[in-house]
Amino acid sequence: MKTSVAAMALALVLSLCLSLSFASRDVEEVGWRRGEEGRERWDEGRSSSEGGRPYHFGEESFREWTHSRHGQFKVLERFDHELLRGSVGDYRVACLDAAPRAFLQPSHYDADEVFYVKEGEGVLVVLRKGKRESFCVREGDVMVIPAGSIVYSANTHSSKWLRVVMLLNPVSTPGRFEEFFPVGGENPESFFSAFSDEVLQAAFNTRREEVVRVFERQSKGEISQASEEQIRELSRSCSRGGRGGGGGGSGSSSEEIKPTSLPSQKPRYSNNHGRLHMITGNECRHLRDLDMEVGIANITRGSMIAPKYSTRATKIAVVVEGSGYFEMACPHKSGSGRSSERRGEHGREEEGEEKKSRGYKQVRAQIKEGSVIVLPAGHPATFVAGNEGNLAVVCFGVGASNDEEVFLAGGNSLLKQLDTPAKTLLFGEQEREAADRVIGAQTESAFLRGPQQQRRGGGGGVSDM
C-alpha cells in the first residue's frame, strides 16, 4: 500500500517532469515534426530516402492565410530547421491564386517581395514614392516589389486563373511578415481600426462616423471580383515599364521597378533536354540590392539536369509545372560509421555540431507542382522530369553575389579539369583510361537524357563507349 502511494507520487512526478521536457521540444521541433508527417506522403519508402526532409516541403507545409471562391493566399512554414535557419531562415515562400477577374485589395507588406507569374495575366498597381504605377504582368514575368509599397491587383483574364509564386524578405522581423490593409471590414480589418476615434477624426479632419464608414465597413473581403468593365478600366493605363531600368543601373536602387520576362532572357543553357533562364543582379538592380537571383529550369519530359551545386547561393526551388523527383547528396545526414560513433561519444551537441561525415546520405523526394526544395550551397543535386510532361522549376537564389554553378557530369563538368598526374594518383595507371572514358562519355551539357530515356533508348549513350 505504501508503495502504491510512492507509485502515485512517482507517476505524477514523471508526468510533470516529462511534460516540461516535451514543452520545450514542441517549441524547437514543431516545424521538423510537422514536416515529417506531411512529407511522409511524398516518401517513396526507399531506405535511403526520408521524403527529402528537412530540404523538401510538400503542399501540406503551406498555411492558408486567406481563402475564398475568388482565390487564396498561402504561406510556407518557416525554414526553422537548424540546417536551414542560417541560410534561408529569414525568408518566406508564398503562393497566390486568383480566380478570373479577381480583385485584390490594396495592402502593403513589411517585406520585399520577389514574385514569378506562374500562370495567367494580370494588372498590378503599385503606390510608392508618392506616385502610382500600373504594370501588366503575364506568365513568366519576374518582378520585385520593395517593402512598404501599397499594391492592388487584378486577374485581367475572364476565364483563366492567375497564379503567382513569391519569395518574401521580411524587413522588420527575420522570417516573419505581415500584411497591412488600409481599407477593410470584418476580414480583413482596416489597420485604421487600431487607431482611436479621436485620432482618426483629427487625422482625416472628418467626423468619426464618416471615416469608419469609408475605411472599416467594406466587407468585399480580401479577394473580390471585378466586372469586365472595371478590369478594362484598371488595365487601361498599365505598362510593361519599358523605360530603361534594370541593367543600366544608376547605383541608386530608388530607380523604377518593372516586370521582366524570364523566358525571354537569353537561355544560359539550352538543348532539347531543357533550358535554363536567369535574371541576376546584373539585369535587375533591385535583385542586386537583395543579393538574389531568379531562374527557371524547364526540363523536357523524362530528361534531367546534370548533377551540380552552387558555390555560394542557397537555392529555394519551387516546382511550377509537371512532376518528377530530385536527389541531393547531404553529408549532414550521413549515417556513416565514424560520424555515428562520434555521436555516441559526445552526445547531442556532437550530433548537431561535430557530425563530420566522410559519407553522404541521399536526400530524395518525389516532387510535383507546388513542391518546395531547398538546395544549400555546395550540395550536389539533380532534378529528373517525370514521363508525363515537362518539369519546370523556379529557383530563387539567396546570397547570390559571386555565385557560380558547378556541373559534375556532362560536357561542362568541372571534373574534366582534373590533370593527368591527379588522375593517375586518384585512379591509378590502369584505371585512368576507364576514368577518362566515364568522365568523357556524356557529351550533352547541363540538361541530359534522363534515366528512363536511357533504358528505353537502349543506352544509345552507353554504346558510344
Add this chain to the structure above:
Amino acid sequence: MKTSVAAMALALVLSLCLSLSFASRDVEEVGWRRGEEGRERWDEGRSSSEGGRPYHFGEESFREWTHSRHGQFKVLERFDHELLRGSVGDYRVACLDAAPRAFLQPSHYDADEVFYVKEGEGVLVVLRKGKRESFCVREGDVMVIPAGSIVYSANTHSSKWLRVVMLLNPVSTPGRFEEFFPVGGENPESFFSAFSDEVLQAAFNTRREEVVRVFERQSKGEISQASEEQIRELSRSCSRGGRGGGGGGSGSSSEEIKPTSLPSQKPRYSNNHGRLHMITGNECRHLRDLDMEVGIANITRGSMIAPKYSTRATKIAVVVEGSGYFEMACPHKSGSGRSSERRGEHGREEEGEEKKSRGYKQVRAQIKEGSVIVLPAGHPATFVAGNEGNLAVVCFGVGASNDEEVFLAGGNSLLKQLDTPAKTLLFGEQEREAADRVIGAQTESAFLRGPQQQRRGGGGGVSDM
C-alpha cells in the same frame, strides 16, 4: 497519514519542477516581465492597450551604470523580445546627464555611438587614429563616434546640465557593449589593473608602484567636477569641425567626424503644427556606414503627426521634450478570431509563427521625456502632443538605406494615389464620393491639428466638408 506523505512528496515535486520551468522563463522573459510591471504605470487600462509593450519602454526600463551628484549614465534594457530582437536587438539606447562643469573620464566603448545633445553644451575630446580632436557640442547636435575611440568630455556650462541621448551599435557582441577606462581607482577601475605587475612594469618601462599610482589610484570617479579655469582650458581648442566632411563623401569612412546641428537642417516637413529635421547617410558618411539616420520631430502642443509608416527602417524613438501619447497598429498582437483558432489548432509555435492576422490591435501608451518607443518598419503609427507643451521626439532609424516615409492621411497621403476604378471597386459607386471626401478633407500635411484642438476648434475642419 499516508496520503499526507504522498502530499508532502508531491508538494516538493511541484515546487522542484516549477522552479525549473520558471528558472528558464526568467532567462527569456525578464525583459518582458520587468517591462510589464513598470510600463503598467503608463497604461491607461483601456482594454485595447497593454501599455504599449513590447514596443514602449518607460523610465523604469533603464539601468543606472553610474550615478553621482555630478551626473549619471543609464542604459535601456536589451531589445530582447522576439518581435524586436531581429530588427533592433543588436542596438542599445543610453542616456547621459552631466551636472554643470562635470568632467567625464576618458574611456572607449566596443560600440559605435550616435548621440544627440538634448540639452546644454559641452566639449568633447576624441582620441583616434593617433591624434586628438576637440569638438564643441550644443543642444541639437548629432555626432557619430566610431567604436574604440577614446573620449573624454565636460559640461562647459556653469549652471545648466548637459543631457545626451545615444544609440550604441556594439561591434564585438550584438546587443552588448562595455566601457573601458585607462585611468581609474576604486570605481571605475583602470583596465590596466587586469594586467599582471610584470607586464605593466615592462609595458611602461617603469617601476610597478609608479604605474599603479598613476593609473589605478585616481578616485575622482567616473564623473567628477572641473573648475571654471579647467573648463576654459579644455574648451580652448575646441572646434565645430567645420572642415568639409559629411556629404562630399570620399568613399572612405576614415574621414573626419564632427557634430552636425539637427535643427539647422532644412526641415523635411514644416507647418504650424510641427516640423521634422533629418540627418541621413547623404549628410553624414559615418551614418551611411552604419545604415542609420537620425531625425527629430517637433510637434506643437496639442498637434499630431499624420499616421504613417517607414518602408524599411525600424525607428527607435526617444522623447526628449514634453509629453503626449502614441498609437500604432500591430498585426502581431491581434486577438482576431481566425488567428486565435489557429493558435488553438497548432499550439505555441503557431502563436509565435503563424499568427497571420487579418485584424490589428492597438498599441498605445502615454509618453513623456525619457520614454523610448520602437516603431517597426511597415507599422502605421502616430504621435500626439499633450496640451502642456510641445512634444519633441528623436528618432534613430536603423536599416535606413532606401527607406521612405509613407503618410496615410493628409495632403501627402499615399492613399490619394488610388485611381478611380480601384476606389469604385473598394467603396462602390455610391460610397466613392464619401471616400473622396474623407481622403481629401485633411488639407494639412505631415503635422496636423490634434484631437483636442479639433474638439475645441469646433471641428472647423469638419465644416470644411
Add this chain to the structure above:
Amino acid sequence: MKTSVAAMALALVLSLCLSLSFASRDVEEVGWRRGEEGRERWDEGRSSSEGGRPYHFGEESFREWTHSRHGQFKVLERFDHELLRGSVGDYRVACLDAAPRAFLQPSHYDADEVFYVKEGEGVLVVLRKGKRESFCVREGDVMVIPAGSIVYSANTHSSKWLRVVMLLNPVSTPGRFEEFFPVGGENPESFFSAFSDEVLQAAFNTRREEVVRVFERQSKGEISQASEEQIRELSRSCSRGGRGGGGGGSGSSSEEIKPTSLPSQKPRYSNNHGRLHMITGNECRHLRDLDMEVGIANITRGSMIAPKYSTRATKIAVVVEGSGYFEMACPHKSGSGRSSERRGEHGREEEGEEKKSRGYKQVRAQIKEGSVIVLPAGHPATFVAGNEGNLAVVCFGVGASNDEEVFLAGGNSLLKQLDTPAKTLLFGEQEREAADRVIGAQTESAFLRGPQQQRRGGGGGVSDM
C-alpha cells in the same frame, strides 16, 4: 518507514528534475565545459586566471576529422559561447598537417577558406570557373580559396611536413561546413554514392558498374602518398600567380586568386623585439569581400607586444611557433562588487546582460604552438614570448573594415594624446608630472622588452627615469 517511502520518492524526483536541467545545460554549455577540462591544463591556477576561457582554446579543443600516417585534418570546436557567438560564431578554425609527398584528394567545402602556410611547401590545384590553376605555396603564404572551389594538393617536399592553419567562413550554415569528395571509396565516400544508380548511369551516359568502379572504389583514403615522379608532374605547371590581382582591384571579386607571402609584406611595425606583417582588403580583393585581414606577429624571445586593442575587428589568433602567455582585460568577467550585487538582485539574466562592470578581470593563459585565442574588439590585450624562443602568432581579423590598432603603452600610445587640462583633471597638479613620466618612459613602440628581460636587464629602462 513511511518517511523512507517519501524519501525514495523525493530522491527519484530530484534525479529526474536535475537530469532535465542538466540535459539542457549539455546542449548549451558543452563547448564551455569541454573547454574547461581541457584548458585547465593550461591554467596557472592564479586566482585571477581561469585558463583564459572562454577566449582561449588549447589543443584538446580540436577534433580530428581525418587522420592517417600521411597526415591529419583537425577542426576547432565552434565558438558557441554567448560572448563569442555574435562576433566569431559563424567561423571555424582548422589545421592540416601533411606528411612528405602526401597527396590530398580533390574536394570542395561549402565555406570560403583563408589559409596560412605555417611550415613546408606544396602545390595546390584549384578548379573553379571552369578552369584549372596550380599554385606553388610555401611557408608564410596566405591564400583565399572561394567556397565551392574543387581543390587538390600535395606536399612537394620529400622529407619536411607541410602544415597549414585556416579560417573557414561557411556559406550555407553559419558555423558549420562540410567537405565534398567527388572521388572516394570506403572513407571518404564519393558524394556520387548518394545518387541512385539510374541517375548516375544517365548523368555519365555510362554503365552503372563503370561509374561506381571509377568514383566509388578508390580506397587510397583522403590523404595518400605520391611518388617523387608524381610530385614533379603535379608541380610542373604551378605558378606563384604573378599576374597582378590583389591591390589593383577591378571591383569584381571574380578576379584571380593567388598566394601572397605575409613575411615579405613591408612590416607595419618592426624593431629588435618583434615585427608585424599584415595583408588587408587593400592588398587582397578576396579578403575585402570577406571583410577580413590576416597578420602575423613575430615576437622575439622574452619580448612582448605593447598592450593594445582593435577598434572594430575581432581577432582570432593562432600560435604557429614558440610559446609564452597572453593577458587580456575583460569587463564581462568582472567579479566587482556592484555587478555581483546586480546579479544578486535580478538573477541570471543580469549576469549575462546587465553585468555593467566598472572593474575588469584578467584573462590569462599559457599559450604554445596550436593555441587559439579570440580577442574581441575593444578589449586591451598583450602577448609575451617565452624565453625558449620566438613567439609567432597568426591573427585572422574578422569585421576588419575601418579597423584600427590602438596601442596603450610605448612610443605610439594613444594616451600620449591626452592634453594638459585633461591630465591635470585626471591626475591632479602634483601627480601630473609623474603621469607624464610614466606615459613617456617607454620609448620603444609596438614591440617591447619583456618582463623577464626587464628583471634580467636590471631595469635599464627603469633607470631611464
